[in-house]
Amino acid sequence: MDAGGTAMKKVIHFLPVLMLLVKSSFAHVGSPDVAIEGMAGPYHLLVSIKPPDVIPGTAMVTVFLQNSSGATISTQPVYFFSGREGAPSADILPPVAGAPGTYKGIVWLMQDGSSSVLLHVKGRLGEGELIVPVVAVSTAQKKLPASTGIVLILLGIFLFVLMVTLVGASVGEGITNSGESLPVHRKRSKRIAFAVAALLSSLVVYGGNAWWKGWAGKYSQFMFKPMHATYRVDYELSTNNLRMTIDTAHSQRKASLSYIVPDHGKLMHLFLMRMPALDVFAHLHPVRQDTASFMAILPPMPKGKYLAFADIVYSSGFTETLKDTLTLTTDITSEIFPDPNSFNPHARLDPDDTYAYALPDNLIGTLYQSDNNSIICGKPGAGVKMKDGSEMVMEGPPQGGFSNGQLYQLHFSVYDDKKQPARLEPYLGMQGHAVIVKNDGSVYIHIHPVGTYSVTAQTSLLQRVNRPENEYNYPDRQRFRDSVDKLVTALRAMPEQERNSVLMRQMNMPADSMSGMKMDNTVSFPYTFPQPGLYRIWIQVKRNGRVLTAAFDREVK
């Protein structure tokens, strides 16, 4: 048995845990909506979920039933922590009047962390279930509407006056017979009672305010705070050795960092895009050095300031993107790979790392132009020539252009140099990858065509939620981290075919299938643009063993 095989054997006892934990990545910046295309038994569903920005809160669930009518759909919130056993009974998702096949309703999410919405569909074709992962976090602190505030203040003043008058009257008129005038001493007591009541009522108001502020403070501590990392190029080792350190001192999830799990064989997916034009793009897979440190080898990249988006997935299914910047002070001109067998076994480029240059206007005359990783960004109506000569075309936008807040299927097709459909191959186990980023970097998301891939991830989550345990108990931190490291290292050392089959075995799929994933020349991604603006859409596919990157610019109203 080779080294990889031995490592695999060592971690075999953790595989059941990992199988439960590997989960669809919905890491993002500023794009919380979940869009999924998948099968609930015989039913083909397109699902859009808008998670609440305050927990507890309600998620807005919209389901488009694609291949049937008249079915009944019900929803259940299922938490990773408590599983299916801990979910309340299902509620009917009401159909939308006048829109056949569309269902819309709310689901209460009471606990922050990794959750999901379990959809049950029942109708002519039988019954089916689909689980949609949702990351529930509080990201907003709501303000009291001004009108409500004014009404409450007026009512408060009224109550205050009422209370003081009541107390005053109770020691004055209250104990004097009707018709009699107040004796002098009662008048004095009444004045004292006024003062005491005013003082005590003020204290109550003050105490109430302090109590309220205390809770607001507790809430803001409970709010989700994104983690950050610092990047530096380690010139001592080589000019392209990138070191990343996650700031754990200010992290809410310091303890959870040991529980990150590989997403399709990689512990981290790092996307670098040069600012401000987003003209240079790299998709790297940094290698873990210790819990909070990672290392990657940079491909040839011109100097400049880069946006860095690092996606990680925790064992609970909680996903997170670390958004930071990184500055390259010198051009990196050639691929300098330290010898993998030399002093540092981690220091080598991950075989799946890729890079590309778009909009090469400002790179004309440089070596980056002649690099066949250069592409011309696709405008509406124009395809993108990719490095092997094939062309990618994006369908749409629909009539009237893209609007924010609406769920779209973004379709892409690839044609070879003879304009014939070009068959694609799985890249990291999927038909394709998309990175959608707004031109100012305020929106970022890394998505995959769902369907097969989501079904696999959902199978894993379903295995978790169907376990009899009501509460999830985490395994030992050190052992868990070590076993994940061994698994990732072993996977990285494998030839691609073997790695794909291992990943698929792990996900309980027959090695010779992609669970019905149809590989042709098209790839599509369901997505809801969260806000208006200019977006760049990077698409990565694989053909003839090469990863091809294309980029499209689209305006969203």
Added chain:
Amino acid sequence: MLYTVGTAYLHTRGMRGGQFYIVAAGVTLLFLPMFGRALRMKWGMTAIALSYFFIIAISNWVLQLFPAEPKLGPILTHTTHFQPGNFPVLLFIPGLIMDRLLQREGVNEWRKALLLSVSFVLVLLIVEYPLSGWLIESPGARNWFFGAGSWYFGDPPDFPFRYKIHPSWVSPPPVLALSLLIAIFVGTLTARLSLRWGKWMQEVRR
């Protein structure tokens, strides 16, 4: 409203801790003597405490007859009916003693307040300290009458201290003794205030 705020601290599981007696004395003695005096009855405080007992007990007994299920997860304990609250505090026992003592007392209001507070705190301790242990630990309490099987749906059913007293709930004797003294002090002040309040109630003309 004050009593409602106070009941947040008057849980069966707190009856072996000092805080329970301080809060119970402060809140109960603010109201009971006032009612006792305002009612102009020989056993006024007992009557009020008994009605409190039955209001709580009857709502507990009736509520659990109705089917209900939790609709907000995570649900760690599934239930099919409304869960009764705590078995009510037996306030009528100290109430009985306090009524009896007041009937024999003279006119000094501060003496009365002190007497009320001492008797209330000590009788409550003698009654509730052992009773709370029995309610938590004895299978005999897990029935519709005492409702000790009641459980919040968000807590795990196998919580090790569901039917067992957690050491942290029990104040060590010196701490408990100090708490009782504080309770008597607080209770004397509120009882004095309550007596004055009751006197005012008797004087109300319109």
